[in-house]
Amino acid sequence: MSIEKYEITDDFLSLTGLVIGSYKKNNWSKRELHELYDLPLNDLLFGAQWIHRKYFVANEVQMSTLLSIKTGACPEDCSYCPQSIRFNTEVEPEDLMPLGEVIDAAKKAKSAGATRFCMGAAYRGPKDKQIKKIIEMIKEVKSLGLETCATLGLLNEDQALSLKNAGLDYYNHNLDTSENFYKKIITTRNYSDRIQTLKNVRKSGMKVCCGGILGLGENREDRVMLLKSLANMPDQPESVPINNLVRSPGTPLENEEPIDMIEFVKTIAIARIIMPRSYVRLSAGRDEFTDEMQALCFMAGANSIFYGDKLLTTRNPNYDDDQVLLSKLGIKSEEKILK
Numbered sequence: 001m002s003i004e005k006y007e008i009t010d011d012f013l014s015l016t017g018l019v020i021g022s023y024k025k026n027n028w029s030k031r032e033l034h035e036l037y038d039l040p041l042n043d044l045l046f047g048a049q050w051i052h053r054k055y056f057v058a059n060e061v062q063m064s065t066l067l068s069i070k071t072g073a074c075p076e077d078c079s080y081c082p083q084s085i086r087f088n089t090e091v092e093p094e095d096l097m098p099l100g101e102v103i104d105a106a107k108k109a110k111s112a113g114a115t116r117f118c119m120g121a122a123y124r125g126p127k128d129k130q131i132k133k134i135i136e137m138i139k140e141v142k143s144l145g146l147e148t149c150a151t152l153g154l155l156n157e158d159q160a161l162s163l164k165n166a167g168l169d170y171y172n173h174n175l176d177t178s179e180n181f182y183k184k185i186i187t188t189r190n191y192s193d194r195i196q197t198l199k200n201v202r203k204s205g206m207k208v209c210c211g212g213i214l215g216l217g218e219n220r221e222d223r224v225m226l227l228k229s230l231a232n233m234p235d236q237p238e239s240v241p242i243n244n245l246v247r248s249p250g251t252p253l254e255n256e257e258p259i260d261m262i263e264f265v266k267t268i269a270i271a272r273i274i275m276p277r278s279y280v281r282l283s284a285g286r287d288e289f290t291d292e293m294q295a296l297c298f299m300a301g302a303n304s305i306f307y308g309d310k311l312l313t314t315r316n317p318n319y320d321d322d323q324v325l326l327s328k329l330g331i332k333s334e335e336k337i338l339k
């Protein structure tokens with residue numbers, strides 16, 4: 001398959017689902033996704049740009065700021081995570097943050113230009129007592145005119161509904177990798193637990209933020225299967241974070257081989273093509289990327305970033321460096337006026 005000059009061939013259009021004219025294609029096969037990975041890089045980037053410009057305003061990115069509202073001492077054994085109590089890492093555990101500190105952090109994020117504030121907690125899943133306190137945080141953050149997002153682990157239906165009723169716009173819960181590889185990364189819960197939480201979130205009416213991590217030692221087949229699971233959900237996630245593993249000292253994956261950068265860019269481009277209406281977020285691990293690598297990811301259709309000098313516990317590029325980079329690339333922050 002090839003794309004000659006500026007003509008997009010029928011084959012390519014058919015592979016990307018555009019011939020059927022529907023972003024609702026959710027029957028991607030393994031073969032189709034492998035074929036997309038096998039395309040020449042320029043063809044893939046061209047296709048991703050073409051689709052990106054059809055569904056989104058070009059040269060705009062959405063900016064989310066993260067805050068860890070409860071840090072470390074997590075009972076789960078996710079091999080990538082510095083917050084697991086099972087690994088000897090540099091993270092200092094902290095209890096649920098007082099409301100005032102959350103409000104201060106949200107105000108700072110808003111004045112720096114973020115439009116969404118995402119609160120993360122190192123829980124397997126929250127207890128109802130904790131949800132009550134988090135509901136207060138959601139209400140306050142929302143009243144500042146920010147979109148709200150939370151990532152608190154597994155949720156049952158009632159918990160999802162109470163967060164939705166408090167005004168939570170997005171819930172982040174990642175599939176992380178393929179179902180097959182998942183078992184090598186986490187043993188304390190399984191893929192179907194994750195799928196159930198995502199169903200509960202969807203049913204509550206909140207928007208779904210769901211993606212994965214690259215560089216865990218997975219192979220291309222695992223990446224294909226992750227993308228297939230994401231794109232073939234009955235409703236595709238509104239937001240798809242693609243994380244580059246942050247290799248944290250003390251975690252079992254601290255010495256993992258970094259993922260090939262072209263493979264990372266291809267994965268972003270394929271996510272853009274198969275989930276044309278989703279925001280694809282260039283997420284954790286951006287601090288390790290050169291400006292050129294980030295530019296390639298934006299070219300591949302990434303249109304969202306985590307913005308602010310810290311992710312949850314690890315480093316992210318600082319506000320000023322990001323402003324310089326975005327200005328060099330002619331990329332603007334997506335403006336959202338929230339009432």
Ligand code: SAM
Pocket residue numbers: 074080081082120121122123124151152153154173174176212213243244245246247248284285312
């Ligand atoms: N404890 C909750 C959970 O696991 O769902 C919420 C917080 S958890 C830190 C949210 C997500 O962050 C994980 O699912 C994973 O995708 C991502 N993450 C955690 N550690 C990471 C790392 N070292 N590098 C990249 N992504 C990471």
Ligand code: DTB
Pocket residue numbers: 066082083120151172174211212241242243246283284311312313314315
């Ligand atoms: C997501 O996909 N990435 C963010 C967010 N969702 C919660 C988390 C990244 C965490 C990176 C490691 C850390 O800072 O602790």
Ligand code: SF4
Pocket residue numbers: 074075076077078081082083084121122123124153
């Ligand atoms: Fe706990 Fe979430 Fe980290 Fe897993 S990813 S150890 S559940 S904080």
